[in-house]
Amino acid sequence: MRHARLPIVVVGSGVAGLATALAAAPAPVRLLCRAHDGSGSASALAQGGIAAAMDPADDPAAHAADTLLAGAHHNDVAMVQWLTREAPGVVAWLQAQGVRFDCDADGRLQLGREGGHGAARIVHAGGDASGAALVMALRARAQAAPHVQWRGGVEVDALLLRGGCVAGVRTLDACGRQAEIEAAAVVLATGGIGALFARTSNPPGADGVGLALGLAAGAMPRDLEFVQFHPTALDVAGQCLPLVTEALRGAGARLLDAGGQRLMAGLHPLGDLAPRDVVARRVWQAQREGTRVWLDASGLAIDWAASFPTVLAACLAHGIDPRRAAMPVTPAAHFHMGGLAVDADGRTSVPGLYAVGEVACNGVHGANRLASNSLLEAVACGRRLGGVLAGLGAHRSEHAASRWIERGAGLQAEPLAALRELLWQAAGPVREASRLRDAWRVCAAMADAGWQARLAKSLLRAARLRRRSLGAHCREDHGCPV
Structure with missing residues (x-):
């Protein structure tokens, strides 16, 4: 008996999800997202661009070296080398999709410099509106795309596990209506x-919901403690x-303390363009000192x-x-280097479940992401994963035992606000x-009240277990260069 091909379900409409869905052709794809129009992703807010060795004086090996240095050499070296080699091709593919990158008067790509990059x-694209x-x-x-069916205004609250496979x-939609979708892969x-x-610099939807769902299904985590x-x-x-x-x-703006003195003077060879963890700790320290x-x-002569x-x-x-006055600035939670552990093709430890983009951890960012490597990773890994999924088989066994893995209810507004402050401080x-x-104990006591507390508990456990400072994970009780 011939069965219709089950769709690949992609949950999320940021750059990683979109690249995956497009690259999965001709396999049928259901693209699900919270917003009806797909808005609200962190991708759309990204002001950085795509890091790629495009200058004749630059090369992927130098890009890889900068990535490894920023990541405190906690990176997966093979993934870093692959990603930096792919980067120029990613730029070309995006141009073919209609992205208009900023060019000079001669039509050459304008290349900017950001923290941690030696070139x-x-x-x-559009100055600081690249993500959008x-x-x-x-x-x-x-x-x-004829192979993609888009459905917005829904949230995925459970995974179907059948015979050990997702x-x-x-x-669940805004009216509380549930729907079930069988899939060749999720x-x-x-x-x-x-x-x-x-x-945080992230939108409200960047709350770890997919990470929590994957962990509930038994997917292995990796490097949860590393938050940039x-x-x-x-x-x-x-x-x-x-x-x-x-x-x-990169264009010359300078960090100053309340007295107008250079904040980063003498602290790092790259000064204001030191890696983000270094600069963030210095700003944090200054705030704790009351300035x-x-x-x-x-x-600056800036347009x-x-x-x-x-x-x-x-x-x-x-x-x-x-243009006329200095801007007050503060550190803010920005990017999660950790996530669901995946291999180079996006496979988690649970068959049938894949992850890509910031919810995933393939080791490419190490302990601290290099600036503008995240959109690059999202596109490159999304295209790679889509290519793998395009060749998936059409049908799973319908006779194996099935059960639903639920994410569970979320915290109410007041305890959620308290949890956010707790994580910020601890x-x-x-x-x-x-x-x-102490924060872990609070989250343990709240764990039955909402999935956010369980996820925070996992993050705090990972941070407690890594007792030495590494990259963005700074333990002031174990040698952190605050």
Whole structure:
């Protein structure tokens, strides 16, 4: 008897999910996302661009060396070498999808420089609106692709486990209606965990929901303790803060203390362009000493409307004109290097379950992500995973025992806000044993109340077990260079 081919279910509409869905052709794909129009991903907010060795004086080996140095050599070396070799091809593929990268008057790609890079190798689209440009182009392609069926306004709250393999998902819409979708494979492309912290550059949807679901299904985690804190989010009221892109420091902006002195002077050979963990800890330390930190770009000859329209608009919306005055900045949870452990093709330890993008950990970022490697990884690994899924078999056994693995209910607003503050204080840019222990105990007591507490408990456990400082994981009780 001939069976219809089951679809590949991709959960998430950021760059990683979109690239996976497009590359899976001609296999049928169901693309599921929380927002009806696919908005709200961290990808769309990304101000950095794509890191790629495009200059004749640059090469993938140098890009790889910078990636390994930023990652404290905790990276998977083979994955780093593969990714940096793929990078120029990723840029070309994105151009073919309709992404218009910024070029000079002669039509050559403009290459910017960001923290941790030894060369100018960042391609941008629309200045600091690169993420939005990528999402817009890839979304248009996915919505026009005959093999992709888009469904927004739903959340995946359970995975179907059949015979030890993930074989489908259960969705929930805003009206509480449930639907079940059988699948040849399920891909989690749900983003990171920044929204579990009291201060973050991520959107509210980056709350670790896919990570929590994968862990509930028994998928192995990897490096959960490694959370990158961007050193320069706009220091204004609220949880989800506007990002002030690192490219501004690449263009000459300087970090200053309350007295107008250079904050990074003498602390690192790269100064204001030191790796993000170094800069974030210095800003954190200054705040703990009672001083506010400022980023001053007011004296620079910058075409703000062309190069930094996102930063300009965000600042003006909060009554700050960066063309004339310094901007108050703060560290903010920005990127999760850890996640569901996957191999080079995106396979988790649970058959039938795949992960890609920030929810996954293939080791490429190590203990600290190099600037502008995340969109690169999302596209490159999404294309690679899509190619693998395109050749999957059409049908699974219907006779094996089945059960639903549920993520479970979430915390109510007040305890969730308390959890975010707890993680910010205990697992922020600088950590210490007793704070981690006490926070873990609080989360353990809350674990039955919501999945966010269980996920936070897992992160805190990983942070407690790694007793030495490494990359973005700074233990001030074990040699962290605060």
